[in-house]
Amino acid sequence: MNKTARKPVTRAAKSKAAPKVSFVSLGCPKALVDSERIISKLRAEGYEISGDHAGADVVVVNTCGFLDSAKKESLDAIGEAMAENGKVIVTGCFGVESDRIMQAYPGVLAVTGPHQYEQLVGEVHKAVPPLHDPHLDLVPPQGIKLTPRHYAYLKISEGCNNRCSFCIIPSLRGDLASRPAGSVMAEAERLVKAGVKELLVISQDTSAYGLDIKYAESAWKGQPLKAKFVDLSRALGELGVWVRLHYVYPYPHVDDVIPLMAEGKVLPYLDIPFQHASPTVLKAMRRPAHQEKTLERILGWRKVCPDLAIRSTFIVGFPGETETDFKFMLDWLQEAKLTRVGCFRYENVEGAKSRDLPGHVPDEVKEDRWHRFMQTQQKISASLLEAKIGREIEVMIDSVDDERAIGRSFADAPEIDGTVILDDETEVSPGDIVRVQVTDATEYDLYAERVLPQT
Ligand code: SF4
Numbered sequence: 001m002n003k004t005a006r007k008p009v010t011r012a013a014k015s016k017a018a019p020k021v022s023f024v025s026l027g028c029p030k031a032l033v034d035s036e037r038i039i040s041k042l043r044a045e046g047y048e049i050s051g052d053h054a055g056a057d058v059v060v061v062n063t064c065g066f067l068d069s070a071k072k073e074s075l076d077a078i079g080e081a082m083a084e085n086g087k088v089i090v091t092g093c094f095g096v097e098s099d100r101i102m103q104a105y106p107g108v109l110a111v112t113g114p115h116q117y118e119q120l121v122g123e124v125h126k127a128v129p130p131l132h133d134p135h136l137d138l139v140p141p142q143g144i145k146l147t148p149r150h151y152a153y154l155k156i157s158e159g160c161n162n163r164c165s166f167c168i169i170p171s172l173r174g175d176l177a178s179r180p181a182g183s184v185m186a187e188a189e190r191l192v193k194a195g196v197k198e199l200l201v202i203s204q205d206t207s208a209y210g211l212d213i214k215y216a217e218s219a220w221k222g223q224p225l226k227a228k229f230v231d232l233s234r235a236l237g238e239l240g241v242w243v244r245l246h247y248v249y250p251y252p253h254v255d256d257v258i259p260l261m262a263e264g265k266v267l268p269y270l271d272i273p274f275q276h277a278s279p280t281v282l283k284a285m286r287r288p289a290h291q292e293k294t295l296e297r298i299l300g301w302r303k304v305c306p307d308l309a310i311r312s313t314f315i316v317g318f319p320g321e322t323e324t325d326f327k328f329m330l331d332w333l334q335e336a337k338l339t340r341v342g343c344f345r346y347e348n349v350e351g352a353k354s355r356d357l358p359g360h361v362p363d364e365v366k367e368d369r370w371h372r373f374m375q376t377q378q379k380i381s382a383s384l385l386e387a388k389i390g391r392e393i394e395v396m397i398d399s400v401d402d403e404r405a406i407g408r409s410f411a412d413a414p415e416i417d418g419t420v421i422l423d424d425e426t427e428v429s430p431g432d433i434v435r436v437q438v439t440d441a442t443e444y445d446l447y448a449e450r451v452l453p454q455t
Contacts, residue, residue: 019128020048022056022085024077025146027064029202029246029415031092033155034115035062036146038091041121045130053084057128058109060120065094065172067347078105087127091120093172114173115158145191148398150431151198151242151414152191156184156232160204161211162288164275165354166315166346169204178210181225181232182218188236197431198242198396200413201233205288207248230256237265242396242433244413246271249289250297262305267410270301274312277332278325281318284357298336309411311340316373317366318346319357326369330376339384340417341377345370378443385418385441392451395420397432407434409446418444425450 021042025035038060039049050056059081063074074094081088082105090101090111098111110123145152157178160170188199203209210216210227217224225235230253236243243266248254250272261268274294276282282290301308316326333341345366348355361369395407398414405425412418420436428434428450436448 018046018048019058019130020050020056021124021128022050022053022059022081024059024061024081026062026074026077027066027070027092029153029200030155030204031062031064031114032146033153033202034092034117036153038062038117038120039146041117042124045121047124047130053081056085058087058089058124059085060089060091060124063090063092063094065092065097066167066169067349069347070094071097075101075104078108082107089120089123089127091116093169096172145196147414148430149195150396150398151200152196153200153202154184154188154191154236155179155202156206156209157203157212161208162205163286163353164288165284165286165357166318166349166352168349168351171351173204176205176208176212178213178227180213180216180218181210181227181235182220184232185220185225185235188239192239192241195431196241197433198244198414199236199239200244200246201236202246205247205249206245207251207254208288229253230260233257233260233266242267242410244269244271246413248272250274250292250294251289252292252297255297255300258301258304258308261308268305268308269311269410269413270308271311271413275315276318276321276325277329277336278321281321281325281329284320285315285318285354295332295335307410309339310336311342311413311417312338313342313344314373315344315346316369317361317363319354319361320359321346321361321369326372330373333373333376333380337380337384338377339411340381342416343370343373343377382441382443385443385446388438388446389441390438392435392437393420393448394433395422395436395448397422397428397430397434399430400426400428402426407436418446420446420448422448422450 023039025032043049053059061077061081064070071094078088078090088108090108093114095111095113101108101111109127112119112123157176159174159176161176163170207229209229209232213227215226215228217226220235225231237260248270260266275285275287393409395409397405397407399406405422405428407420409420422436435451437451438446438448440447
């Protein structure tokens with residue numbers, strides 16, 4: 001027993017001892033939003049957040065369990081935290097496989113699953129109790145954001161009612177659970193008041209928003225607002241900031257949001273994860289809206305809003321995909337001329353129904369198709385970007401150093417799309433929206449010069 005006489009704990013001494021949590025956030029923007037919520041809660045309770053495992057009292061690893069490669073990355077991050085600190089709590093999507101985690105790292109203190117914020121915070125309390133000090137407990141009303149100050153993700157629902165055969169998200173995150181429209185708007189307004197200039201609307205299926213709560217109305221600014229994709233988009237468009245819609249499926253009711261884009265209320269940008277174009281593969285994938293005539297729909301949207309930028313992701317080598325299916329997808333791409341496209345090689349995720357499908361595609365065929373896909377899309381992307389040379393566009397600045405500024409146009413979401421590079425431009429700040437003229441283009445990025453207002 002320590003026989004040293006105890007000194008009274010002064011306020012200053014107590015303040016110094018604020019418990020430190022080192023936080024690792026892996027995975028998609030939805031997981032990032034979960035991390036922001038957890039961190040906001042911990043900060044509100046007086047915890048300090050540090051990025052340094054060694055000096056922290058406990059480490060929280062928010063994991064991703066979507067693909068086997070993501071699970072491996074999560075296990076590596078847990079291993080690193082165990083080696084550098086030893087007091088580790090795991091949460092997030094991969095948390096549903098707690099046995100696997102505990103087998104790999106028996107010393108892990110606790111494992112919680114996705115959206116178990118309260119349990120996670122409870123585990124942090126057990127590992128290192130909070131200090132209650134009103135001077136430490138202050139937290140900005142908009143919460144803590146992990147994205148730069150000028151843009152923020154706005155999560156409008158959790159879970160998903162679809163059952164795509166390659167996806168285990170519904171088993172990890174459950175069925176669709178939409179937030180009331182009034183609560184989403186209140187969060188959006190808080191973010192805008194805190195300086196956010198761009199809201200990135202996310203969920204697993206944004207176009208299905210409100211279906212589970214029968215599009216219930218809730219109060220916003222004294223008026224009823226329906227929990228409906230189009231109504232919410234319109235209300236967000238009134239906040240005077242960029243609004244970008246992610247994870248939308250090509251359902252007929254999405255047509256109603258295109259006029260808002262043409263009017264400049266919402267960015268003319270849609271992130272639609274098509275995943276394939278061949279009807280046979282889409283059916284085997286059990287994709288939402290797989291019977292819709294998507295090419296016709298896209299052409300119809302472009303008639304209303306010619307500038308519409310569409311970003312998407314595709315999977316090559318899905319079980320049963322034939323050379324004919326693959327070529328169908330390449331032809332479709334040539335016609336659809338999507339602005340931004342990502343492509344994944346099919347991964348046989350544990351627990352996914354697609355594992356049991358016949359006709360698994362050999363790895364070398366997947367690889368070959370992936371390269372052919374990328375070459376096709378690179379040519380499309382390069383010609384679309386080249387056509388922008390000479391045009392004047394607005395750009396949101398993301399970063400500035402002493403040589404140049406880097407920003408994005410309406411067609412570029414942060415992290416996943418291209419950029420607009422302004423060489424020799426240093427007189428701007430992150431979050432500024434400036435008018436530029438496009439001077440050059442590569443396969444993915446644009447170069448531009450600022451157009452100064454006439455005096
Ligand atoms: S829409 Fe399909 S891929 Fe997306 S989360 Fe739902 S089940 Fe998964």
